[in-house]
Amino acid sequence: MCHQSVGLIQRQIEYAGITTVSISLLREITEKTRPPRALFVPFPLGYPLGEPDNAELQTRIIQAAFALLSRTDCPVLETFAT
């Protein structure tokens, strides 16, 4: 349900004139909710930025998500390459 909430909030923010990107842990739900830009990451629920205390991995995920910000062919759903 978190994924639907994120999608609904994300669209309101994008509508307010702010560029958004979200992390997705459940590709199947994000395909249905279709937020403007999302990065699917292959981690378990509860672990959107990969691993606790792993700054290097967390940073790479954020950078990969931010790389989608310039995309305007929305909805964009890319997969994080680990």
Place this chain on the structure above:
Amino acid sequence: MARIDDLDPLERLFLKGYPFKRFAPRPDDPVTTAVTTLRKPLAQCTVALVTTAGLSLPGQPPFDTSIKRGDSSFREIPSAVALESLEMNHRSWAFDYRGVLRDRNLALPLDRLREMRERGEIGAIAPRHYSFMGSIVGPAKLTRTSAPEVARLLAEDSVDVVLLTPV
């Protein structure tokens, strides 16, 4: 990797039967089809975080897990917060919350943004970030009230970019 088929049977049944279509984007609705182009390089952008991890500050009222269709309220998290002080009210059986309890950056990566700002990868960190609870089965109030309110507050802070994280 998380897949619906690997989830707890109750959660799986619920998600498979849930009418996502009802809240899916519609071509006639400007909110659901809006696309905002990034107007400047990321290195000049002000960045904010929004999470549905149910994090709250010690002095804030906790999220109400007893509301049947979900608590759609939000909590404001100032950027200067000491991350380890944040409490987690989310207690959905669907996910493992131990990771976030160990390192709040897993859902609210403020330390990572601070490092990116130091390196000049982003311009600035917004003064306010927002936390929702998730597990919102009936999202009408979220769509009508709390999400537009957060969008307005973010615009008030001249935020250029928002990163959202579910759990």
